[in-house]
Amino acid sequence: MNKLTLHFRYKVCYFEVMSIIKPTIQILPREIIDKIAAGEVVERPSSVVKELVENSFDAGATQIDIEVTFGGKKFISVADNGHGMIRDDAILSVEQHATSKIKSIDDIEKITTMGFRGEALAAISSVSRFRLTTCYQGEIVGTEVIIVGGKLQDVREIGRPKGTTVEVRDLFFNMPARKKFLRSPATELERIKTIFITLALSHPEVGMSLKSDGEEIYNSPAGGTFEDRIRDIFGREYFKNLQRVSFTKNEIKIHGYVALPTISRTDREEQYVFVNGRSATANVIVYAIREAYRGILAKDRYPIVFLRIDCPPEEVDVNVHPTKREVRFRRPDEIRDAIIDAIRNALSINVSAGENARAQPLPSFSRKQLTIGSNEELYPRISGKANAQSSAPAVEPAVTSAEPQVGGKPLWTWCRILGQIGGLYVVLETDSGLVLMDPHAAHERVLFEEFMAEIKSGNVQTQSLLFPETITLRPNEAYYVTKHIDLFREMGFSISIFGRDSFLVDALPACISNASVGSILNEIAQSLQQSGSRGAKDIWRQETIARAACRAAVRAHSQLTEKEIEKLVERLSRAEMPYTCPHGRPTVIFFPIEELNKKFQR
Ligand code: ADP
Ligand code: MG
Secondary structure (H helix, E strand, O other): OHHHHHHHHHHHHHHHHHHHOOOOOOOOOHHHHHHHHHHHHOOOHHHHHHHHHHHHHHOOOOEEEEEEEHHHOOEEEEEEOOOOOOHHHHHHOOOOOOOOOOOOHHHHHOOOOOOOOOOHHHHHHHOOEEEEEEEOOOOOOEEEEEEEOOEEEEEEEEOOOOEEEEEEEOOOOOOHHHHOOOOOHHHHHHHHHHHHHHHHHHOOOOEEEEEEOOEEEEEEOOOOOHHHHHHHHHOHHHHOOEEEEEEEEOOEEEEEEEEOOOOOEOOOOOEEEEEOOEEOEOHHHHHHHHHHOEOOEOOOOEOOEEEEEEOOHHHEEOOOOOOOOEOEEOOHHHHHHHHHHHHHHHHOOOOOOHHHOOOOOOOOOOOOOEOOOOOOOOOOOOOOOOOOOOOOOOOOOOOOOOOOOOOOOOOOOOEEEEEEEOOOEEEEEEOOEEEEEOHHHHHHHHHHHHHHHHHHOOOOOEEEEEEEEEEEOOHHHHHHHHHOHHHHHHOOOEEEEOOOOEEEEEEEEHHHOOOOHHHHHHHHHHHHHHHOOOOOOHHHHHHHHHHHHHHHHHHHOOOOOHHHHHHHHHHHHOOOOOOEOOOOOEOEEEEEHHHHHHHOOO
């Protein structure tokens, strides 16, 4: 109302001024203002779907059905069974800044609804042929509102069940320039699907379906859990690769699923993060996810995560941008640490064969055979200390819980080494099929885990050098080594500062002592420099150092004997994170029997 009078007053001034001199500045007519504003909220069919579905969530719907034709360019309909609107509200709902969701500025601080700006319906109806039908719970008649290009055409009484349906036809019919920016129906449909998935994951308890040109694409029933929803949308096979996340610290709760590094992507498309039920992103979240996977995923790969972060609403600012999912946290450090810990907890695979072990009789032609996990006497589990190299390792009985632990899948329950190809890759037959292993990557992984286990137990084996060595580093690298020299000492290095940019080393952690001191220190210094100020925690810093040291050690030890390969296969199968080397390269590639059968069309 105010807006209209204000607008009118401008118009009067404008005509008065006009009669004296010709102004170059003009107040834009309402219609144009609305259209410009619409451009911010409504970019394409998928953004219409998003806004409408969010309104349905806010209306408490338990079922939302979406239909589109021609990638949403011709027709979009979102029907819900939410609380609906009375006639007056239905008319108001399409006005700019009309919202039922906040009343004062203070409400923004603790927003719990998806919308609150009151712009979506106004924007959408100003750039389309728009029809809204709604019926408030308990009312006998409903209301139909028809708007074409922002102009109210008709308001009528109609009969319909409780809920609201919004139909949007010919999006941007009155904005040809914008319409031109829309892509092909197929591409627009892809975007709608992407939005649908995110929305569906954000409210797993709400039944949701999507139809395109009459064909059902998704249909996920109401009342499900986050897990059900992921399975419905991505399929059971996919779900098998996910590890459950369940983490609470103070008032921060993190739940969901994260993928093993065996499946990853070249982009962040499958990182679904929800903060208090709304799809959200923040630099700190992106950073924390990357950090959590550091060392198990290659630099150019992105993990797949489904995370629900719940914290008190006043801890998050969602009012950063009208459509962007960007949020800000009051205490980003806490969120960061919580995410990292949550993911890392979920990923640490407890490798125990337990009752899952299926010892299989091996054919007699096996050249080498290793039975892993099914015979504890022969191959005892490695305890926290890295004593796998010792010929008489401490025997610790394998965990025999009847229930398979979450993520406690061993790499294989038995395997035999068939040989090596290309003088490098080790070929294995396992219970599930054919496996190729890169022995260098595997060696790095095994060394790294053993080294970290020693560090964590505070029991690092050291090896004194025959001749102490002085190593000089580049100044910027020397800076990092000096800065973390205490950490080096905790990790089993005997190292002292020896003049400017030089260090005297007279003992190394035993597991990496086969490499040259120079190459180890160089490798570590470079890694520390690259990691810069990231990773404020000592544990991350230790991992950086250990990772670099192991790389240097493996490089120094390039040719593995048959015996060593055997040992390696055994040690890798029991590693916590056996799928990649600490730098993220794969250690093993699987060819499951089922896949081979499919290839051979059996
Ligand atoms: P916002 O969601 O930011 O409040 P919208 O323009 O999306 O703004 O919607 C304006 C108002 O219309 C909402 O505040 C709500 O009261 C009402 N509304 C919109 N969609 C629905 C719906 N599906 N069911 C019930 N009420 C709705
Ligand atoms: Mg809204």
